[in-house]
Amino acid sequence: MSSAPRGAGRATDAAASATTGIPPDATFTRATKWSLLLGNFAIGCGVMLVPGALNDLARGLAVPVPAAGWLITVAAWTMALTAPLLAALLSRFDRRRLLAGALAWYAVGHALSAAMPQLAALLPVRAATVVAAAVFTPAAAAVAGALAPPERRGEAIAFIFLGWSLASVLGMPMASYVSGHFGWPAAFVYVAALSAVAALAAWRHTPAGLRLPVSSLRALVGVLTRRDLMAVVVVTALSACGQFTLFSYMAPYYDHVLGADAAETSALFLWFGVFGVVGSVLMARWIDRLGAGVAATLGLAAMALSLLAWPLAGGIVGIALVLVPWALGCFSSNSAQQARLALAAPAHAAVLVSLNSSAIYLGQGIGAATGGLLLAGAGYGSLAPAAAAGLLTATLLSAWLVRGSRAPAAAPKR
Numbered sequence: 001m002s003s004a005p006r007g008a009g010r011a012t013d014a015a016a017s018a019t020t021g022i023p024p025d026a027t028f029t030r031a032t033k034w035s036l037l038l039g040n041f042a043i044g045c046g047v048m049l050v051p052g053a054l055n056d057l058a059r060g061l062a063v064p065v066p067a068a069g070w071l072i073t074v075a076a077w078t079m080a081l082t083a084p085l086l087a088a089l090l091s092r093f094d095r096r097r098l099l100a101g102a103l104a105w106y107a108v109g110h111a112l113s114a115a116m117p118q119l120a121a122l123l124p125v126r127a128a129t130v131v132a133a134a135v136f137t138p139a140a141a142a143v144a145g146a147l148a149p150p151e152r153r154g155e156a157i158a159f160i161f162l163g164w165s166l167a168s169v170l171g172m173p174m175a176s177y178v179s180g181h182f183g184w185p186a187a188f189v190y191v192a193a194l195s196a197v198a199a200l201a202a203w204r205h206t207p208a209g210l211r212l213p214v215s216s217l218r219a220l221v222g223v224l225t226r227r228d229l230m231a232v233v234v235v236t237a238l239s240a241c242g243q244f245t246l247f248s249y250m251a252p253y254y255d256h257v258l259g260a261d262a263a264e265t266s267a268l269f270l271w272f273g274v275f276g277v278v279g280s281v282l283m284a285r286w287i288d289r290l291g292a293g294v295a296a297t298l299g300l301a302a303m304a305l306s307l308l309a310w311p312l313a314g315g316i317v318g319i320a321l322v323l324v325p326w327a328l329g330c331f332s333s334n335s336a337q338q339a340r341l342a343l344a345a346p347a348h349a350a351v352l353v354s355l356n357s358s359a360i361y362l363g364q365g366i367g368a369a370t371g372g373l374l375l376a377g378a379g380y381g382s383l384a385p386a387a388a389a390g391l392l393t394a395t396l397l398s399a400w401l402v403r404g405s406r407a408p409a410a411a412p413k414r
Helices: 008-020 030-052 054-061 070-089 095-113 119-129 131-147 150-160 162-182 184-205 217-224 227-247 250-256 262-290 292-312 315-344 346-378 380-406
Strands: none
Touching: 030 054, 030 070, 030 095, 030 131, 030 150, 030 162, 030 184, 030 250, 054 162, 054 184, 054 250, 070 119, 070 131, 070 346, 095 119, 095 131, 095 184, 119 131, 131 150, 131 315, 131 346, 150 162, 150 262, 150 315, 162 184, 162 262, 162 315, 217 346, 227 250, 227 292, 227 315, 227 346, 227 380, 250 262, 250 380, 262 292, 262 315, 292 315, 292 380, 315 346, 346 380
């Protein structure tokens, strides 16, 4: 019985590492998984800080609410434009450096934002800060997909996106509470500190030397020509657009329509976040059994149901009940869409996840701008019907794509 030469195993591992960019000893440890979740939590807190603190930002900067809403729009469009380009341009970087560096940039940007005295000064700083979000989230999803076992990739990606749900539970209500009691700059300082902690965790727990397959601009162009993949990205954009038509102005809605005070507004954000986490946990558990396409469609349908029922709800209790399906589907459908794309074309996972993130941000920007125009022209009552239209369109398109993917192949011609 012959034995392999000494060192042959190490040589094989080294060859595999050179091919995949994954070091032989790199594994998806519990610490790595939680550090990526923490990073997404910090990113989510920063992205959702402005909607949570919008009332206080408008008052503190002495501008109307729709004008303050441009902080959401500008940030979202910046992330939409930069996410796919940066995924391609930065794909050669060591992932530990990339993830930790993005979070460090995020921390510095939020600290600088707290010192901005006017909206005109805050807008460009906000735009520069959120570039880090465009880098971190796609890179984290790609790392999770690369390190997790093939049969657990959908679950791994869904798990790290729990960070966004947790941000809505703790981050968004905290931003609303802190800005309401200590001023909006304090909320930015809070996110800066959180991002610095997340950067240290990413540096410590992401495997060193992790370089995933290079994503070139040519690969980005190639992905853009895939109609099936781009249709999934359109679903994401429609969903984000519909949601943020109303979600961007939730805090003012609670104030002006429901008469909610700061504590009640924070409680409603917390309520939304709790069910957001529940939805994400259920998604992580069921996505590989249902299939990412079916799971995403169910999440979209739940959100559409909430928005259709929104005009029928009265008072804080009624709105709280209507929020439940929306919260269950909100973050869980996003993670299902990310997994849907990553599993459809694993070789282009980083580019696809960045495109999907770009679609989220593009939709958020369009939704926030649309909501601001509707609010200025027709009032708060116009927001929910417009949001429902976007979600219904996204749900129908998603269901059609699932049905198309299950259609039997045509019989070959004789």
